[in-house]
Amino acid sequence: MAEAQKNLTREEVAKNNTEESLWCIIDHQVYDLTDFVDAHPGGSVVLNQVGGQDATQAFFNLHRYEVLEKYESLRIGTLKDEKPEVVVRPAGGLSPVPYAEPAWLTPQFKSPYYNETHRSLRAALRKFVDLYVTPEAQEKENDGTYISQKLVDRMAETNILAMRLGPGEHIHNRTLIGNVPGEKFDYFHDMLVAQELSRASARGFQDGNLSGLMISLTAVRQWLKNKPLREKVTEECLSGKKYMCLAITEAFAGSDVAGLRTTATKTPDGKHYIINGTKKWITNGMFSDYFVTGCRTEKGFSVILIPRGEGVETKRIKTSYSTAAATAFIEFSNVKVPVDHLLGEEHNGFIVIMSNFNHERWSMTAAVVRWMRTVTEECLKWSHQRIVFGKPLITQPVIRAKLAAMIQRTEATQAWLEHITYQMNNMSYAQQSKLLGGPIGLLKAYSTRCAHEVADDAVNIFGGRGLTQSGMGKIVEGFHRGYKFDAILGGTEEILSDLGVRQAMKQMPNAKL
Numbered sequence: 001m002a003e004a005q006k007n008l009t010r011e012e013v014a015k016n017n018t019e020e021s022l023w024c025i026i027d028h029q030v031y032d033l034t035d036f037v038d039a040h041p042g043g044s045v046v047l048n049q050v051g052g053q054d055a056t057q058a059f060f061n062l063h064r065y066e067v068l069e070k071y072e073s074l075r076i077g078t079l080k081d082e083k084p085e086v087v088v089r090p091a092g093g094l095s096p097v098p099y100a101e102p103a104w105l106t107p108q109f110k111s112p113y114y115n116e117t118h119r120s121l122r123a124a125l126r127k128f129v130d131l132y133v134t135p136e137a138q139e140k141e142n143d144g145t146y147i148s149q150k151l152v153d154r155m156a157e158t159n160i161l162a163m164r165l166g167p168g169e170h171i172h173n174r175t176l177i178g179n180v181p182g183e184k185f186d187y188f189h190d191m192l193v194a195q196e197l198s199r200a201s202a203r204g205f206q207d208g209n210l211s212g213l214m215i216s217l218t219a220v221r222q223w224l225k226n227k228p229l230r231e232k233v234t235e236e237c238l239s240g241k242k243y244m245c246l247a248i249t250e251a252f253a254g255s256d257v258a259g260l261r262t263t264a265t266k267t268p269d270g271k272h273y274i275i276n277g278t279k280k281w282i283t284n285g286m287f288s289d290y291f292v293t294g295c296r297t298e299k300g301f302s303v304i305l306i307p308r309g310e311g312v313e314t315k316r317i318k319t320s321y322s323t324a325a326a327t328a329f330i331e332f333s334n335v336k337v338p339v340d341h342l343l344g345e346e347h348n349g350f351i352v353i354m355s356n357f358n359h360e361r362w363s364m365t366a367a368v369v370r371w372m373r374t375v376t377e378e379c380l381k382w383s384h385q386r387i388v389f390g391k392p393l394i395t396q397p398v399i400r401a402k403l404a405a406m407i408q409r410t411e412a413t414q415a416w417l418e419h420i421t422y423q424m425n426n427m428s429y430a431q432q433s434k435l436l437g438g439p440i441g442l443l444k445a446y447s448t449r450c451a452h453e454v455a456d457d458a459v460n461i462f463g464g465r466g467l468t469q470s471g472m473g474k475i476v477e478g479f480h481r482g483y484k485f486d487a488i489l490g491g492t493e494e495i496l497s498d499l500g501v502r503q504a505m506k507q508m509p510n511a512k513l
């Protein structure tokens with residue numbers, strides 16, 4: 001801090017209005033800007049204009065509160081008999097903004113779905129995300145580098161990595177963050193993991209945060225028959241020592257899994273597969289040690305666990321979110337893998353991929369719905385804070401109509417998500433695969449359509465700032481650029497909506513109605 005914190009009067013501040021000593025008041029606190037003017041990103045002129053004055057309104061019209069935290073060293077005192085009014089959410093705390101938290105976290109509302117273990121897990125996760133994930137996510141999203149081993153180690157120690165796979169044996173006998181016994185972990189806890197992690201508001205990093213593991217180790221756990229191998233790779237990945245990804249899409253085929261061209265040919269002795277081909281848009285591919293790969297085999301499609309080694313080459317792909325996601329183009333050139341690395345049955349890999357998709361799609365939906373909520377919160381805050389034509393933005397009916405639509409879309413998709421999560425809690429893996437593929441597909445497609453509308457409204461509320469990667473609108477800008485990843489990855493809206501209807505067609509009564 002520039003000096004010991006003082007109690008100052010407005011008269012004392014007013015005298016410091018020259019280049020030699022330039023102070024101003026923001027939220028009842030006094031800042032000494034003398035040495036900062038030349039470094040101010042908004043220029044020196046505007047600061048000189050507010051020398052000695054209360055600049056609270058001007059400041060909050062242009063900056064996020066975090067700017068004050070970052071430049072705390074400029075604060076020299078507080079106004080005598082006055083107290084700061086800005087409410088700062090403490091690490092792990094809930095937001096006081098209406099609709100910024102789902103209804104079950106609002107004391108006056110009740111929900112049948114959540115118990116104390118959900119509450120303690122969520123609270124501990126929020127603190128973890130605020131303290132460790134968000135700062136790193138923001139940094140990596142900007143510089144495009146990959147997740148740190150330190151954060152991965154922390155997530156391994158707290159069993160967050162294990163929780164990413166959803167409920168199952170792998171989590172039993174572990175004590176989870178928030179002191180929740182692993183045996184109690186259900187799909188609502190799983191949903192909270194996806195939703196709290198998404199609060200870091202950095203879509204590239206969100207995927208870079210081992211989402212490849214989440215969508216591939218799940219398949220290994222369910223379908224790899226070689227138990228020692230299965231347990232070995234599970235242990236390596238859940239302890240954060242090795243990374244894994246799902247390698248299905250190709251330049252030749254995306255959602256059209258049947259059109260894949262990567263081949264796995266058996267050696268004459270029947271002991272190995274020789275794999276040749278390419279994969280594109282593989283999340284986490286750049287740093288993965290294992291690739292759960294979709295291949296064409298003699299009589300169909302098979303899924304094979306390929307360790308990184310001779311003949312495996314990965315190249316970085318730059319997409320519209322951050323390269324922190326480690327998105328890769330992969331080439332497999334005569335890669336030799338033992339046949340016991342097969343998942344499920346040979347030539348019958350379709351079921352492996354289709355069943356595995358459910359958890360991936362559901363989890364992506366949970367995250368995007370939570371991100372919509374964060375954006376809605378940003379818009380509610382901004383429209384109260386921003387003064388235009390002499391009045392707060394919120395006084396404009398057109399802005400309130402947009403906020404209404406954002407709240408409706410967020411609450412509706414969260415309610416549907418909770419309904420499906422409840423069904424998952426009451427079904428076996430096989431039942432989920434059979435009965436929930438359609439509903440989850442419809443939900444994911446609908447939630448990203450909602451995200452599309454929310455992003456559009458949010459950018460219009462923020463104006464130019466909603467298109468700027470730093471400053472007030474950065475969360476909105478990131479959402480507008482990033483929600484498309486949820487609309488495309490794991491199955492496009494078109495494919496998933498169609499899947500939902502085709503599944504319903506199968507259940508139509510065989511009669512003229």
Ligand code: HEM
Pocket residue numbers: 024026031040041042043046047050055058059062063064067068071074470471472
């Ligand atoms: C403690 C005092 C201040 C600090 C630490 C500060 C810091 C910053 C920072 C970091 C930015 C970059 C954008 C962002 O990250 O939000 C910025 C932009 C800006 N600041 Fe300040 N600022 C202060 C006070 C003020 C005041 C009092 C005014 C106006 C009277 C002002 C006017 C601006 C303007 C016009 C911009 C450009 C904003 C834009 O492009 O949207 N700043 N400031």
